[in-house]
Amino acid sequence: MKKTQINNKPLILDCKVSRRNFLRGSAALGIAGSTAGLLTMTGNAFAAGGKRGGRLRAGIAHGSTTDSLDPATYENNFTIQLNYGIQNHLGEVDAATGAMVPELAESWEATNGAQTWIFNLRQGVEFHNGKTMDADDVIASFQHHMGESASPARSLLDQVSSMRKDGNNRVIFELSGGNADFNFVASDYHIAIKPSKDGKIDPTDGIGTGGYVLKEFEPGVRFLAERHANFFKSDRAWFDEIEMISIIDPAARQNALATGEVDTIDRIDLKTAHLLARQSGVNLEEVTGTKHYTFPMRTDTAPFDDNNVRLALKYALKRDELVEKVLYGHGTVGNDHPIAPSNQYHASTLPQREYDPDKARFYAEKAGGVKVQLSAADAAFPGAVDAAVLYQEHATAAGIEIEVVREPNDGYWSNVWMNKPWGACYWGGRPTEDWMFTTAYQGGASWNDTFWKNDRFDELLLLGRAETNRDTRRAIYYEMQQIVSDDGGAVVPMFANYVFATTDKVGHSAMAGNWDMDGAKYFERWWFV
Amino acid sequence: MAQRIALGLLTLFVISLLIAFGVELLPGDLAQEILGQGATPEGLRVLRLQLGLDTPPHIRYLDWLGGMVTGDMGLSLANKRPIAELIGPRLSNTLFLGGFAAMIAIPIALTLGILAALYRNSLYDRGVNIFTLTSISFPEFFIAYILILFFAIKLGWFPGISNISSELSFLDKLYRTLLPAASLTLVVVAHMMRMTRASIINLLSSPYIEMAHLKGIKPLRIITRHALPNALAPIINVIAINLAYLVVGVVIVEVVFVYPGLGQLLVDSVSKRDVPVVQACSMIFASVYIFLNLSADVISIVTNPRLLYPR
Numbered sequence: 001m002k003k004t005q006i007n008n009k010p011l012i013l014d015c016k017v018s019r020r021n022f023l024r025g026s027a028a029l030g031i032a033g034s035t036a037g038l039l040t041m042t043g044n045a046f047a048a049g050g051k052r053g054g055r056l057r058a059g060i061a062h063g064s065t066t067d068s069l070d071p072a073t074y075e076n077n078f079t080i081q082l083n084y085g086i087q088n089h090l091g092e093v094d095a096a097t098g099a100m101v102p103e104l105a106e107s108w109e110a111t112n113g114a115q116t117w118i119f120n121l122r123q124g125v126e127f128h129n130g131k132t133m134d135a136d137d138v139i140a141s142f143q144h145h146m147g148e149s150a151s152p153a154r155s156l157l158d159q160v161s162s163m164r165k166d167g168n169n170r171v172i173f174e175l176s177g178g179n180a181d182f183n184f185v186a187s188d189y190h191i192a193i194k195p196s197k198d199g200k201i202d203p204t205d206g207i208g209t210g211g212y213v214l215k216e217f218e219p220g221v222r223f224l225a226e227r228h229a230n231f232f233k234s235d236r237a238w239f240d241e242i243e244m245i246s247i248i249d250p251a252a253r254q255n256a257l258a259t260g261e262v263d264t265i266d267r268i269d270l271k272t273a274h275l276l277a278r279q280s281g282v283n284l285e286e287v288t289g290t291k292h293y294t295f296p297m298r299t300d301t302a303p304f305d306d307n308n309v310r311l312a313l314k315y316a317l318k319r320d321e322l323v324e325k326v327l328y329g330h331g332t333v334g335n336d337h338p339i340a341p342s343n344q345y346h347a348s349t350l351p352q353r354e355y356d357p358d359k360a361r362f363y364a365e366k367a368g369g370v371k372v373q374l375s376a377a378d379a380a381f382p383g384a385v386d387a388a389v390l391y392q393e394h395a396t397a398a399g400i401e402i403e404v405v406r407e408p409n410d411g412y413w414s415n416v417w418m419n420k421p422w423g424a425c426y427w428g429g430r431p432t433e434d435w436m437f438t439t440a441y442q443g444g445a446s447w448n449d450t451f452w453k454n455d456r457f458d459e460l461l462l463l464g465r466a467e468t469n470r471d472t473r474r475a476i477y478y479e480m481q482q483i484v485s486d487d488g489g490a491v492v493p494m495f496a497n498y499v500f501a502t503t504d505k506v507g508h509s510a511m512a513g514n515w516d517m518d519g520a521k522y523f524e525r526w527w528f529v
Numbered sequence: 530m531a532q533r534i535a536l537g538l539l540t541l542f543v544i545s546l547l548i549a550f551g552v553e554l555l556p557g558d559l560a561q562e563i564l565g566q567g568a569t570p571e572g573l574r575v576l577r578l579q580l581g582l583d584t585p586p587h588i589r590y591l592d593w594l595g596g597m598v599t600g601d602m603g604l605s606l607a608n609k610r611p612i613a614e615l616i617g618p619r620l621s622n623t624l625f626l627g628g629f630a631a632m633i634a635i636p637i638a639l640t641l642g643i644l645a646a647l648y649r650n651s652l653y654d655r656g657v658n659i660f661t662l663t664s665i666s667f668p669e670f671f672i673a674y675i676l677i678l679f680f681a682i683k684l685g686w687f688p689g690i691s692n693i694s695s696e697l698s699f700l701d702k703l704y705r706t707l708l709p710a711a712s713l714t715l716v717v718v719a720h721m722m723r724m725t726r727a728s729i730i731n732l733l734s735s736p737y738i739e740m741a742h743l744k745g746i747k748p749l750r751i752i753t754r755h756a757l758p759n760a761l762a763p764i765i766n767v768i769a770i771n772l773a774y775l776v777v778g779v780v781i782v783e784v785v786f787v788y789p790g791l792g793q794l795l796v797d798s799v800s801k802r803d804v805p806v807v808q809a810c811s812m813i814f815a816s817v818y819i820f821l822n823l824s825a826d827v828i829s830i831v832t833n834p835r836l837l838y839p840r
Binding site: 059064065066067068073075148149150152154155204216218219220221222245246247248249251252255256258259261410411413414415446447 | 605785786
């Protein structure tokens with residue numbers, strides 16, 4: 001275990017990870033000028049292309065018998081990866097640069113202060129049923145998530161005031177306000193482009209433009225697909241067949257990889273990751289992304305409505321110890337705001353908040369003493385209860401009393417999160433600053449789990465969204481990160497890496513960090529060497 | 530007989546009521562569980578409407594009961610698939626694994642039990658007892674992991690997970706399910722073997738066994754021809770209980786070996802509050818219990834002339 005100190009941020013690198021995967025630090029070093037997620041560079045990276053053939057078998061930690069093919073219901077890694085196997089979207093995150101690049105769109109253009117967005121569609125793209133994609137399909141696919149829909153993408157698309165086609169290969173969106181990041185929103189993973197009939201898509205037919213044609217889908221068990229002969233990308237989708245098996249139990253998953261039953265698995269049990277890496281023929285992969293763990297406080301509830309209490313608690317935590325003991329070094333410390341080092345406008349000059357019992361004591365005394373309950377369950381994130389207990393220990397040294405309440409995993413999201421005054425939570429993160437802030441920090445947002453409202457912050461949010469000048473935008477987002485860090489309701493102790501493994505038969509290029517498993521697009525991007 | 534079947538049906542009805550009530554008591558509902566962290570009040574309202582969760586629970590129960598009586602299990606609330614279609618392949622997987630484990634476990638248990646009765650209090654008897662009691666005392670997942678460690682990882686004889694699908698041949702299926710079947714066998718053998726031994730030994734002090742001894746019959750023959758038939762009733766009952774366990778209690782083994790059986794479906798559905806699927810699975814499990822108990826009673830009667838021809 002080696003610790004590197006850069007910009008005041010302790011960055012912990014696990015050097016036992018296989019030698020081939022040398023550098024994950026690039027993200028935290030801030031080298032990457034990427035837009036969204038981050039990249040790693042691996043030893044066999046940057047091969048010019050892959051090789052055709054074989055059946056890739058993946059063992060995935062998610063998957064439930066209640067899963068469905070309907071894009072409006074995608075919520076776990078199993079359905080998200082299946083989605084990227086059989087379907088495409090208007091844009092995708094480029095693995096090497098992290099930028100949003102056109103996928104089913106050929107190009108896009110924002111005019112009128114980013115209030116009008118024009119998407120020029122790629123021509124001659126064929127669906128699995130033989131139909132050629134056109135503007136009607138795109139509009140119908142978007143409409144599936146708008147109006148009376150339970151789709152999580154619905155709130156994202158509230159800003160769309162109208163949608164129309166201009167010829168067969170162009171769709172024009174009018175927004176209610178300027179949004180310089182609308183290309184990211186329009187490429188949300190839920191909004192898969194599917195063939196339409198009479199202005200409607202059949203959400204559960206499993207038909208898309210993707211690199212693989214669905215053959216079998218048994219919810220919670222397996223998914224099988226074969227290569228789409230007329231796939232529009234010539235340098236992607238190398239496998240003849242892809243198979244995904246749901247393996248919830250971490251030990252079973254690691255067994256499956258070790259015995260060659262599958263070629264890749266996700267969500268390595270961090271406690272035993274170093275043992276798995278020792279196994280011959282197994283490569284441990286690690287990517288820094290936007291996933292972070294938080295302890296959200298309800299700022300509308302006493303005592304957390306007092307910023308002195310919030311600051312006292314923010315200073316009363318040893319973040320690097322949490323990274324070391326809860327993440328086993330597979331992550332980086334957070335700075336009480338949700339913007340990852342890999343984000344485009346991450347405020348790298350913002351001083352890292354350190355453990356400071358004196359400051360914590362000072363703010364606690366200003367608030368008239370702090371005695372609070374922290375509700376945690378491992379449903380929030382693996383090791384949340386341990387993290388809470390460590391937190392309790394750190395805070396005791398500053399004279400702050402934290403009582404850890406262990407909550408049941410079952411029903412955690414409906415009964416504890418956003419209900420109890422202080423709890424634990426995880427966020428997959430969002431590719432853009434605007435998206436992350438709008439989702440969870442804007443006053444009144446439905447997932448604002450700290451119930452925090454700051455007028456200056458909300459004002460900056462709207463300014464930043466419509467701003468197209470990069471430098472002005474950077475200044476706006478820096479200030480917003482500072483406000484959240486100093487006034488916000490969430491303690492953000494750490495960003496967790498995505499840790500997964502493959503056999504050494506699997507080849508790949510630079511990997512994306514916007515989702516687990518190479519941006520969830522490994523079916524398209526990897527190959528057998 | 531008719532009375533027994535009627536009682537069985539009544540039990541099923543009561544169970545269905547209890548389960549409907551129990552699931553209703555769990556905090557949260559399907560809409561909240563599906564949306565999870567992503568739930569918003571608006572999303573919840575729309576989803577509840579789409580799922581039909583706005584109708585009161587007793588109406589939903591009566592609807593379900595009406596369907597069930599006419600043989601229609603209905604649709605899964607979560608993914609709108611027919612429940613019969615969801616359950617079908619999983620039920621056959623579960624029965625396959627249970628049947629396979631029973632094929633191994635029952636002959637082994639009976640043989641070990643008979644031999645233990647024959648050589649009672651010998652070194653062999655003690656050894657078998659220690660071994661089977663040890664294996665029943667370990668949690669199933671531990672036994673499963675030990676088997677995986679040795680037979681899948683160290684020796685590489687068997688696959689580490691039992692990933693079976695319809696494209697596999699019967700022999701392949703047997704090969705891939707051998708490890709889970711072996712774990713189940715280790716768990717159930719002790720109970721059946723001990724009962725066989727105990728009920729035979731119970732009879733050995735009876736006068737007619739003494740008579741057989743005096744006639745000079747060999748001990749093995751005394752046990753198999755004279756003692757065993759009279760000891761069958763309790764053994765059959767224990768076998769029935771263990772068979773039921775092999776069908777309904779295997780969820781842990783299913784998880785460890787990633788075997789797509791019915792137990793996993795039930796656990797998933799409970800955690801998502803998908804009531805119709807929970808109900809359908811529970812009905813199947815309850816029916817298995819009732820059916821096996823009924824068969825055990827019938828077989829006990831058939832093997833016992835005194836009960837077969839009551840005065």
